[in-house]
Amino acid sequence: MTMDANGAAPLIRLRGLTKRFGDLTAVDHLDLDVMPGQVFGFLGPNGAGKTTTIGMMLGLIKPTSGSVEVFGMDAHRNRAEVMRRVGAIIETPAFYPYLSARDNLRLVAQYGGRGKSQIDEVLEVVGLGRRAEDKVKTYSTGMNQRLGLASVLLGEPDLIMLDEPTVGLDPAGAREVWDLARSMATDHGRTVFMSSHLLNEIQQTCDRVAIINRGRTLLQGDLDQLLTGATGVYFEVDRPEDAIEILAGAGVTASVDSTACTVWAEVGAERAGELNAVLVSAGLLVSGLGSRKSDLESVFLEVTQDDDVQKREHPSSSSELQERARLE
Amino acid sequence: MVGAELLKIRKRRLTWVVFGVLVAIMAFFYIPLRLIMRASESARPSMAGVSQFEMFNQSMQFPQGYGALSTLGVQTGQWLLVVLVAGLVGSEHGWGTLRLVLARGPSRAGFMLAQLIAVVVALIVGTLAMLVVGAIIMPLGDLAVGTLDPVFPDGFVSALALDWLRATGALLIYVGMAFAAAGLTRSNGAGLGVGLVIIFLESILTPIFSGLGGFWGDVTRFFPVNLVRAVQSANELSPGPFAPRSPVEFLDPWVAGLVLAAYFAVLVGGTIWVFNRRDILGRMS
Numbered sequence: 001m002t003m004d005a006n007g008a009a010p011l012i013r014l015r016g017l018t019k020r021f022g023d024l025t026a027v028d029h030l031d032l033d034v035m036p037g038q039v040f041g042f043l044g045p046n047g048a049g050k051t052t053t054i055g056m057m058l059g060l061i062k063p064t065s066g067s068v069e070v071f072g073m074d075a076h077r078n079r080a081e082v083m084r085r086v087g088a089i090i091e092t093p094a095f096y097p098y099l100s101a102r103d104n105l106r107l108v109a110q111y112g113g114r115g116k117s118q119i120d121e122v123l124e125v126v127g128l129g130r131r132a133e134d135k136v137k138t139y140s141t142g143m144n145q146r147l148g149l150a151s152v153l154l155g156e157p158d159l160i161m162l163d164e165p166t167v168g169l170d171p172a173g174a175r176e177v178w179d180l181a182r183s184m185a186t187d188h189g190r191t192v193f194m195s196s197h198l199l200n201e202i203q204q205t206c207d208r209v210a211i212i213n214r215g216r217t218l219l220q221g222d223l224d225q226l227l228t229g230a231t232g233v234y235f236e237v238d239r240p241e242d243a244i245e246i247l248a249g250a251g252v253t254a255s256v257d258s259t260a261c262t263v264w265a266e267v268g269a270e271r272a273g274e275l276n277a278v279l280v281s282a283g284l285l286v287s288g289l290g291s292r293k294s295d296l297e298s299v300f301l302e303v304t305q306d307d308d309v310q311k312r313e314h315p316s317s318s319s320e321l322q323e324r325a326r327l328e
Numbered sequence: 329m330v331g332a333e334l335l336k337i338r339k340r341r342l343t344w345v346v347f348g349v350l351v352a353i354m355a356f357f358y359i360p361l362r363l364i365m366r367a368s369e370s371a372r373p374s375m376a377g378v379s380q381f382e383m384f385n386q387s388m389q390f391p392q393g394y395g396a397l398s399t400l401g402v403q404t405g406q407w408l409l410v411v412l413v414a415g416l417v418g419s420e421h422g423w424g425t426l427r428l429v430l431a432r433g434p435s436r437a438g439f440m441l442a443q444l445i446a447v448v449v450a451l452i453v454g455t456l457a458m459l460v461v462g463a464i465i466m467p468l469g470d471l472a473v474g475t476l477d478p479v480f481p482d483g484f485v486s487a488l489a490l491d492w493l494r495a496t497g498a499l500l501i502y503v504g505m506a507f508a509a510a511g512l513t514r515s516n517g518a519g520l521g522v523g524l525v526i527i528f529l530e531s532i533l534t535p536i537f538s539g540l541g542g543f544w545g546d547v548t549r550f551f552p553v554n555l556v557r558a559v560q561s562a563n564e565l566s567p568g569p570f571a572p573r574s575p576v577e578f579l580d581p582w583v584a585g586l587v588l589a590a591y592f593a594v595l596v597g598g599t600i601w602v603f604n605r606r607d608i609l610g611r612m613s
Binding site (some may be wrong): 055058059060061062079080082083084086088089090091092093094095096098099103106107108110111112113114151 | 329331332335336339340341422423424425426427428429430431432433434435439605607608609
């Protein structure tokens with residue numbers, strides 16, 4: 001079994017998880033480890049298989065093959081036991097519009113076999129204390145989403161699963177959700193599994209990230225490591241193609257970016273001065289240079305675009321392509 | 329979980345609208361209709377010395393009028409019950425609602441059974457409430473037409489209890505129909521449509537099949553509507569003018585009750601079986 005540096009076993013462990021809907025393989029042999037206390041970002045474009053994966057983890061969708069272990073237990077065989085320790089929302093939750101927020105949370109507590117004593121407390125946490133008696137049909141999408149978060153917090157679950165938790169929220173509301181998710185992990189020791197297609201959301205919130213596309217894991221790792229690994233130095237030069245050759249001669253891999261006048265060298269910032277001297281001595285006019293720690297967006301685009309290119313070159317089936325196009 | 333389901337039923341406007349409509353229909357038969365019939369009495373010829381109003385009025389008086397209430401309640405209640413159950417169950421099966429509920433960990437069968445039990449409890453409470461409503465509208469009608477003279481014959485309470493039991497039990501088949509239709513189609517509209525179409529088809533096909541006779545005539549005896557009538561044929565209180573007029577020779581009431589129970593079990597069991605195997609999907613990303 002996988003363990004982290006402290007010898008802890010994964011809280012969530014997916015192995016070979018696969019779901020097929022007819023010809024479409026929505027999730028394809030997915031492997032994933034989520035360690036306790038992490039805020040784990042599950043990132044992928046629309047139609048990548050994120051919600052299907054979460055559905056299988058929650059027992060809402062039956063896997064075609066593979067295993068889902070949560071808290072070291074088979075999540076399907078021990079569903080009731082596992083779910084008692086999980087709080088989850090999937091996309092915008094459909095609360096009962098004719099009931100008040102408080103009544104909706106009463107129902108959630110009853111369905112989950114959880115106490116009702118925390119209802120007022122969690123409503124305050126998400127800022128709905130004053131609207132607790134209002135019917136949910138009078139709520140905005142953002143308030144509905146906040147109520148969803150309140151429902152997740154009921155019963156103090158060990159694992160919180162949030163699927164696209166900031167849909168419908170304004171930037172300030174989204175920020176509060178991110179802070180809440182972080183606080184759940186850092187202040188309360190809970191594990192947060194958060195899926196999103198919003199790169200900023202994941203980068204702001206998560207410790208560890210998995211990027212999936214077409215149902216497969218493309219990349220999985222600690223966010224810091226992923227971003228450090230993608231560090232680069234750029235040079236603004238008059239002859240980019242010549243610069244690439246010169247840098248190659250110095251043993252450095254480089255490429256021209258989309259503006260066609262900036263050359264990116266895959267080296268650390270400490271070599272910027274040395275490579276600048278090489279380019280200048282070769283007669284190139286260097287008008288600017290700098291280093292940048294790559295953001296999650298560039299990592300995401302790199303891995304998903306590579307995958308898309310491969311998929312276009314080797315499609316599984318025409319019906320699969322059509323089905324994915326329909327889903328997306 | 330049954331408590332949660334009952335809370336939802338209690339808080340839904342549909343529940344009270346349906347109950348209100350049922351009360352209004354019953355009240356119409358027991359008060360305004362009697363007044364109208366009395367007013368037009370002089371214009372109608374009497375039969376064997378007893379006017380049509382008197383015949384009608386005798387079967388609607390308190391407390392004998394409970395016999396008519398039982399039969400009329402089932403005939404009207406079946407339609408309203410399908411509307412109510414389809415509305416309650418169908419709206420619970422949107423993907424968003426199922427995700428909200430099932431992501432909390434209850435078993436699917438438990439969730440479905442809780443829904444069913446809550447609807448049955450609502451049916452029992454509703455039919456008991458109709459007994460109370462009857463105890464109000466019948467004397468009011470008697471007062472309105474000036475014939476208030478309550479006389480409780482021997483064995484009335486036990487007869488009323490048995491009639492109530494038959495009416496409530498018979499109505500369960502419509503709970504089962506609407507539960508299955510709404511649960512399988514995941515739509516209150518489709519559940520309502522299927523339930524009402526079945527009731528409507530029964531009333532159309534019964535005379536046609538009975539006319540054909542033989543095998544087809546026997547088939548009609550197993551239509552839910554005719555099984556319900558068969559069960560109610562054992563009622564001790566007279567249904568008066570609401571006695572079902574059917575060309576069908578009814579099954580024995582006990583046999584009919586058992587067939588209805590089997591139908592109910594198949595409808596509910598099948599729906600839960602399908603629901604247990606269903607992927608809770610919706611839009612996936």
